[in-house]
Amino acid sequence: MSTLEIRDLHASVTDAAGExxxxxxxxxxxxxxxxxxxxxxxxxxxxxxxxxxxxxxxKYTVTQGSITLDGQDVLAMSVxxxxxxxxxxxxxxxxxxPGVSVSNFLRTAITAxxxxxxxxxxxxxxxxxxxxxxxxxxxxxxxxLNEGFSGGEKKRHEILxxxxxxxxxxxxxxxxxxxDIDALRVVSAGINRFRDDQAHGVLLITHYTRILRxxxxxxxxxxxxxxxxxxxxxxxAEELESSGYERFVxxxxxx
Amino acid sequence: MAGxxxxxxxxxxxxxxxxxxxxxxxxxxxxxxxxxxxxxxLRRLRSLHxxxxxxxxxxxxxxxxxxxxSVGNLEHGDPGLGTAYVxxxxxxxxxxxxxREATLISVPAGYESxxxxxxxxxxxxxxxxxxxxxxxxxQPNARAVVVLDHSGSATYADNVELIVGDxxxxxxxxxxxxxxxxxxxxxxxxxxxxxxxxxxxxVTLGGSVVRLAPSVRYAGPGGEAELRGLYFADAGQHLxxxxxxxxxxxxxxxxxxxKGALQGSGAHAVWIGDVIIRPAATGTDTYEYNRNLVLxxxxxxxxxxxxxxxxxxxxxxxxxxxxxRLEDQHLFYLMARGIPxxxxxxxVIRGFFGELIGRLEVPELRERVTAAIEAELR
Ligand SMILES: Nc1ncnc2c1ncn2[C@@H]1O[C@H](COP(=O)(O)OP(=O)(O)OP(=O)(O)O)[C@@H](O)[C@H]1O
Ligand SMILES: [Mg+2]
Numbered sequence: 009m010s011t012l013e014i015r016d017l018h019a020s021v022t023d024a025a026g027e028x029x030x031x032x033x034x035x036x037x038x039x040x041x042x043x044x045x046x047x048x049x050x051x052x053x054x055x056x057x058x059x060x061x062x063x064x065x066x067k068y069t070v071t072q073g074s075i076t077l078d079g080q081d082v083l084a085m086s087v088x089x090x091x092x093x094x095x096x097x098x099x100x101x102x103x104x105x106p107g108v109s110v111s112n113f114l115r116t117a118i119t120a121x122x123x124x125x126x127x128x129x130x131x132x133x134x135x136x137x138x139x140x141x142x143x144x145x146x147x148x149x150x151x152x153l154n155e156g157f158s159g160g161e162k163k164r165h166e167i168l169x170x171x172x173x174x175x176x177x178x179x180x181x182x183x184x185x186x187x188d189i190d191a192l193r194v195v196s197a198g199i200n201r202f203r204d205d206q207a208h209g210v211l212l213i214t215h216y217t218r219i220l221r222x223x224x225x226x227x228x229x230x231x232x233x234x235x236x237x238x239x240x241x242x243x244x245a246e247e248l249e250s251s252g253y254e255r256f257v258x259x260x261x262x263x
Numbered sequence: 264m265a266g267x268x269x270x271x272x273x274x275x276x277x278x279x280x281x282x283x284x285x286x287x288x289x290x291x292x293x294x295x296x297x298x299x300x301x302x303x304x305l306r307r308l309r310s311l312h313x314x315x316x317x318x319x320x321x322x323x324x325x326x327x328x329x330x331x332x333s334v335g336n337l338e339h340g341d342p343g344l345g346t347a348y349v350x351x352x353x354x355x356x357x358x359x360x361x362x363r364e365a366t367l368i369s370v371p372a373g374y375e376s377x378x379x380x381x382x383x384x385x386x387x388x389x390x391x392x393x394x395x396x397x398x399x400x401x402q403p404n405a406r407a408v409v410v411l412d413h414s415g416s417a418t419y420a421d422n423v424e425l426i427v428g429d430x431x432x433x434x435x436x437x438x439x440x441x442x443x444x445x446x447x448x449x450x451x452x453x454x455x456x457x458x459x460x461x462x463x464x465x466v467t468l469g470g471s472v473v474r475l476a477p478s479v480r481y482a483g484p485g486g487e488a489e490l491r492g493l494y495f496a497d498a499g500q501h502l503x504x505x506x507x508x509x510x511x512x513x514x515x516x517x518x519x520x521x522k523g524a525l526q527g528s529g530a531h532a533v534w535i536g537d538v539i540i541r542p543a544a545t546g547t548d549t550y551e552y553n554r555n556l557v558l559x560x561x562x563x564x565x566x567x568x569x570x571x572x573x574x575x576x577x578x579x580x581x582x583x584x585x586x587x588r589l590e591d592q593h594l595f596y597l598m599a600r601g602i603p604x605x606x607x608x609x610x611v612i613r614g615f616f617g618e619l620i621g622r623l624e625v626p627e628l629r630e631r632v633t634a635a636i637e638a639e640l641r
Pocket of ligand 2: 055181182
């Protein structure tokens, strides 16, 4: 059973002017297989930074603290090694890569993560079925990676990758943003297929309780000014929905 | 791609291409400051640009013609020579004056075939200069494919005249797959008849110095020219492409699409995109772009689009030039899916060239060029 453990994580980003700024200010969090954690927090509080720091984005520098996956030091791993170790980040803004087809990309990624190339025949079938479940048109396989995809199509494509790469722990950064009502249901079903076997952990970053009705979290964390300021169950999400972050922002600023 | 590179100010296109002559002596020896020579490393040309007279270098030309296409040789003074093109610089004039025998490829009127006529130009050594001349004459309403396949070691200058008759269509792919020590300076000039169509693709991967100047002139309205190119400059390689599209007739179209990558110390790519739309050329539709992918430090790119518009009535006219490194965002996305850095880099570079390779009209060349790019990435 896998555990992603984050302890006292501090991280900073260097802005365009070359100024370094601390964005994460001591994050403590453990995500275990079989658990779903939701993180909610105001814009700019550092949720995406946390996701990127876990994935190893080169723009963000971890200055203090640790991240481990089943006891292994994640911070010592390259970006690709983290993915192969079983971490997956569904990005808030998936990147368009011109000239690289979705199917070529997926085959290369699957080969890297599984350690062997999938057989052409089985790969075709696997891809077709996974796309069908997410109600993605098969023609997407031939298109360039995320190029010209609508916001919602990009998010479906992230979940397609989640299902095909089958990581140990998935971090989903606002996967629900920009999805229409039907798409939200389709994407939520994908996330639930992934987590239903209790062998996977999910860290779900969101602004809305709507997705939490489909993907019920075991824990809800309130994220303010670079750290977690409150933890609770689903009822915490409902409270946030009705009264906002005001009470927590004050607490966060005081900390 | 990150970072736009601005165009360097140059003289008006009209003035740059004014001088033309069959007599090499009409062109002074370039010193390196002239607009048309300022990017070229003259010292590495093995006197191609300075001396005159015939050379004793060895370059063999072998033609494997598609059935129905005829091949012949032309001697100096043949009226079939220089009908489409008058040399525009000293090396080109010297090549015209000094070739031993010109190759004529003629495609009869109404002929139609996608089978390429293959012209293999093979250099046998860099000692002594060699000169060549090729005429491709496509009669009205014919369709043909010609591959110019350069390989081996040489110090070589040549001119290629492409005559595309009214309503005819010609596809040319020119492969510069030279050995590392080759020097090759070449002009490919096309004259397009009414409603004629030309697709010309330069694939320049080999050679020490390659300077290729594809140019197009329309002899009637309705002509269409697609000029594409891809190149990969390694350490010490100078690869220069000088495009010139002369719109003097109405309702003609041109597209110039060149992409290149550079890696290694002293890799130098030059791309000049001269386009002129003369007063009579109303309804012209033109667009040109050049993109360069800078893979390492120590490389140099000079990319100069130059568009001169002398009529008020164009259907479209634009240009773009961008040079930059691989995007961190692209690499991060691929690596975040478990793909190792080296593999991610290759995927992005393959993707960069993929579109142009996919448009190569000769299927076996798609494989060959893909493999050649792959070899560059190893
Ligand atoms: N590359 C960067 N350059 C400069 N500032 C950055 C960079 N990345 C993040 N920041 C800053 O760090 C802070 C946290 O950003 P982050 O994207 O993590 O917020 P978030 O909680 O995900 O917000 P949202 O809910 O809007 O997605 C913001 O103030 C942001 O401007
Ligand atoms: Mg965010």
